[in-house]
Amino acid sequence: MVIVKRKQLSLFERLYLPEIFRGLGVTMRAIFRRKITRQYPEEPLVTNAVTRGQPRLVVNEDDTIRCVSCGLCEIACPAYAITIDGQETERFIEREPERFDIDMLRCILCGFCEEACPKDAILMSNELELADTSRQALIYDIEKLKRPVSSLQDRLDYVYKLNNRWQNSSSTS
Ligand code: SF4
Ligand code: SF4
Structure with a gap:
């Protein structure tokens, strides 16, 4: 039989006081460190043109929608999230x-x-927040998706810049 000799703990140790003081020390050090937690939603996420938020439909300055209902985005969507029904229009x-x-x-x-999209009619906006009380309410229809082109201009410029980069790299290769 092996007898394990244990160290006799002092009253101080038996009351867990060393661990409590060590823990308090960690807390006190953390209190004065720079805060890295974002206070969301009071402090919203920072977005820019690179942000790939929810897709939105572009509305021209004359209040017409850019989409020509070609269905390419519907086919490209890997999540089968898009449903389009087209119609004839008198417009060009x-x-x-x-x-x-x-x-x-x-x-x-x-x-x-x-x-x-061949028409720059659907763009990834900087809108990231998504919440509602029913699944049906989160199926966005055309009216919920429309955004004026001015609000998506930064993204449009960014997409054009990317496309120009691809064109340049393919012409040099
Ligand atoms: S292709 Fe479909 S899943 Fe991807 S961003 Fe567009 S709608 Fe969403
Ligand atoms: S690809 Fe563009 S133009 Fe074609 S249906 Fe989609 S949003 Fe409309």
């Missing part, structure tokens, strides 16, 4: 969406719709 573009829904619960913010 001839077709526009009668129905354009994006199921935001399915959307994975991949940006494929933006890349597929």
